[in-house]
Amino acid sequence: xxxxxxxxxxxxxxxYAETKIGRRTGRTAYEFASEVAAELYRKTKLGPxxxxxxxFTVPLSEAGNAFWSNxxxxxxxxxxxxxxxxxxxxxxxxxxxxxxxxxxxSGWCETVMLIGADAPSTNWRAYYGGYRNxxxxxxxxxxxxxxxxxxxxxxxxxxxxxFTGLGxxxxxxxxxxxxxxxAYESFxxxxxxxxxxxxxxxxxxxxxxxxxxxxxxxxxxxxxxxxRARRLGLKRVYPIAYSEITNFNGAEQTPDITIxxxxxxGPDVLKMAKMKPRDIDMFHPYDDFLIAxxxxxxxxxxxxxxxxxxxxxxxxxxxxxxxxxxxxxGQICCGQPGLAGGGINVVEAVRQLMxxxxxxxxxxxxxxxxxxxxxxxxxxxxxxxSAMILAN
Amino acid sequence: MADPRPRPLPRPTPTTQPFWDGAxxxxxxxxxxxxxxxxxxxxxxxxxxxxxxxxxxxxxSGRGTLYSYTLTHVATxxxxxxxxxxxxxxxxxxxVRIIANLVNVAPEDIEIGMKLRVAWEKLSDDINYFAFExxxxxx
Numbered sequence: 001x002x003x004x005x006x007x008x009x010x011x012x013x014x015x016y017a018e019t020k021i022g023r024r025t026g027r028t029a030y031e032f033a034s035e036v037a038a039e040l041y042r043k044t045k046l047g048p049x050x051x052x053x054x055x056f057t058v059p060l061s062e063a064g065n066a067f068w069s070n071x072x073x074x075x076x077x078x079x080x081x082x083x084x085x086x087x088x089x090x091x092x093x094x095x096x097x098x099x100x101x102x103x104x105x106s107g108w109c110e111t112v113m114l115i116g117a118d119a120p121s122t123n124w125r126a127y128y129g130g131y132r133n134x135x136x137x138x139x140x141x142x143x144x145x146x147x148x149x150x151x152x153x154x155x156x157x158x159x160x161x162x163f164t165g166l167g168x169x170x171x172x173x174x175x176x177x178x179x180x181x182x183a184y185e186s187f188x189x190x191x192x193x194x195x196x197x198x199x200x201x202x203x204x205x206x207x208x209x210x211x212x213x214x215x216x217x218x219x220x221x222x223x224x225x226x227x228r229a230r231r232l233g234l235k236r237v238y239p240i241a242y243s244e245i246t247n248f249n250g251a252e253q254t255p256d257i258t259i260x261x262x263x264x265x266g267p268d269v270l271k272m273a274k275m276k277p278r279d280i281d282m283f284h285p286y287d288d289f290l291i292a293x294x295x296x297x298x299x300x301x302x303x304x305x306x307x308x309x310x311x312x313x314x315x316x317x318x319x320x321x322x323x324x325x326x327x328x329x330g331q332i333c334c335g336q337p338g339l340a341g342g343g344i345n346v347v348e349a350v351r352q353l354m355x356x357x358x359x360x361x362x363x364x365x366x367x368x369x370x371x372x373x374x375x376x377x378x379x380x381x382x383x384x385x386s387a388m389i390l391a392n
Numbered sequence: 393m394a395d396p397r398p399r400p401l402p403r404p405t406p407t408t409q410p411f412w413d414g415a416x417x418x419x420x421x422x423x424x425x426x427x428x429x430x431x432x433x434x435x436x437x438x439x440x441x442x443x444x445x446x447x448x449x450x451x452x453s454g455r456g457t458l459y460s461y462t463l464t465h466v467a468t469x470x471x472x473x474x475x476x477x478x479x480x481x482x483x484x485x486x487x488v489r490i491i492a493n494l495v496n497v498a499p500e501d502i503e504i505g506m507k508l509r510v511a512w513e514k515l516s517d518d519i520n521y522f523a524f525e526x527x528x529x530x531x
Contacts, residue, residue, distance in 0.1 A: 131434040134402035138521055139491055140471040141479050142464055149462030150481050150491075157460070157504045204463035204476070251440040253432055253488045257460070257481075378434060379481050379489045 004272040006239050011101040013221045013390075014234035015043040016350045018343070021184045021217040021335040023121045029059040029068075030075045032117035032218030032340070037076050040113060040222050044234060053109030053223075054080035055100055057092035059118035060338040061216075063125040072115070082109035089374025090286050091244060091386035092116070093219075093342035098242040098388070100223050110224060116340030117218035131378055142203045145211055147376040148289045149203030155258045155291065156205065158306070165309030166290040167193035169325070170209055170332060172317045173287070177329030179359045184215050184335030209332075210290050217337030219347045237353045237392050240367075243268035244386040247377070258295065261385025262371065266300030269369070269387045277301045280389070281365045282324040282352060284345040286373040287332045292382070293325065296371055300387070319360045327352065327360045342372045346388075353392040367391040399470025401515055408435045410449045415520040418512045420454040422486060423447040433488040454510030455527060456484040463499055478502055482524050496525040 017039035019032055033056075041047055054073060062068045069085040082103045086092035093116055100112040120126070141147070155161055174191050177183035191209075199209040229236050248261035270276065277300065285293045294308035302323065303311035317325040328334065328348035331341050349368035351357050367389060374384030404412045414421035422431045426448055428441040438445050461480040464471070471477055478494040480502075494502060495511055507527035512520040 133400065134404065134408055135434045136491065137400040137468070138402055138470075138515070139479060139493055140399070140464060140468045140474075140477065141462075141491060142466055142468060145466075146462055146464060146479060149464075150460045150479075153462060153504070154460035154481075201463070201465045201476075203465065206462070253430065254459075254483055379491055 053112035091372030118338030119216035120338035165312035167196035177333035215335030219343035241272035397469035
């Protein structure tokens with residue numbers, strides 16, 4: 001990526017919202033979007049006529065609806081002059097923040113509401129096409145857990161993988177979920193490394209507790225120019241660097257599948273922000289699978305390649321630790337609200353940077369790195385990778 | 393146990409039909425890019441390297457090496473009676489990787505790096521589906 005369009009801090013996030021995560025709630029993506037919007041209005045003292053930019057993630061529960069964002073605009077009573085729907089999977093929320101920043105900078109729109117809302121545990125409507133019918137489904141592979149099983153096993157052929165390090169990660173994230181009232185209620189209890197190690201095999205060497213569980217929920221943010229936010233007396237968190245890459249290694253037939261797009265976008269954002277990994281106060285990585293967090297630690301440069309599990313085993317990653325990670329529990333311990341999932345990590349970073357994280361507040365946090373992961377391609381690692389640095 | 397669900401049956405398209413025509417004769421067919429002089433998988437209309445729509449179908453050896461594998465404990469449709477069943481990411485000698493069932497091998501005998509050869513499972517009168525088995529195994 002060339003240049004850093006976020007370096008001037010001229011655009012900011014002024015509010016965040018998040019619903020309670022639930023499972024088989026019987027609710028729709030529209031209902032979660034409405035709940036998110038109402039909370040954002042309450043915090044900003046704005047209303048539907050003030051919102052001239054609107055961005056969404058594609059809900060799995062509305063995946064058959066080619067007009068989701070139009071229908072949801074109608075539901076909310078918003079008439080956007082800039083409308084964006086991102087299908088970068090779990091990278092959509094960070095991607096939307098970057099796209100909204102550009103739309104605001106260019107003068108296309110002034111006040112953007114970004115919403116992720118999904119209810120896949122109530123209503124599963126995903127359809128993929130492409131190679132899936134002929135070359136994936138008939139093999140009997142377990143979707144993302146199958147792909148990550150292949151990835152994990154290959155990693156183990158190339159490096160030492162200490163499962164107690166992955167266990168330490170979920171133990172720490174569970175402690176975040178315990179003090180996060182929005183986390184899925186069944187996940188709001190502590191577990192031990194042995195609980196992780198003893199959880200049943202799903203797609204060996206991947207265990208049940210290695211992966212997220214689909215839930216229902218929503219989240220969102222409001223963005224505007226910094227000068228206007230100041231006039232309105234609103235809180236401000238700034239995106240200061242962003243990079244994304246999609247279809248990583250797409251033309252390669254035999255790439256090293258343990259190397260991901262985060263080996264590109266992680267160093268990218270650090271360079272843009274003129275920072276080193278040690279300058280990052282906290283890390284809020286997209287966590288569909290524990291090993292994805294571990295690979296990002298290695299490939300962004302928080303630890304050496306092949307040392308991720310040892311780093312997690314030996315490092316305090318709690319809110320008062322050396323490198324706080326997913327302090328609210330992340331998706332693995334809050335539940336994944338479908339393709340609104342990327343917002344769990346983003347909202348927690350913004351909450352921390354606004355100093356509103358309560359018992360799990362990271363002291364004196366000035367910045368955070370957030371990441372996104374989207375889509376499982378055929379026989380590679382993951383397709384879309386994003387990284388963003390936020391600062392207050 | 394719930395009623396057995398059928399294993400999904402591929403629905404060939406005009407682009408993929410030569411692959412399935414080969415499979416019916418137990419021949420593994422791959423697309424070859426004559427400009428880049430490289431194979432690619434899965435079947436498409438275009439070269440992923442040059443963008444040209446000049447791919448040629450070639451019969452290949454069906455031999456490869458196990459790049460990675462996973463043992464699936466939660467069956468998808470049609471695999472209920474095989475649990476746990478191994479799925480491999482197989483690197484063919486021609487330089488592409490294929491995700492496939494590993495057959496005629498006990499899970500404890502599977503090793504990354506082992507030599508494999510293609511095997512075929514008959515799914516219907518029209519569809520033979522590819523799988524891989526240890527190359528050393530006698531038929």
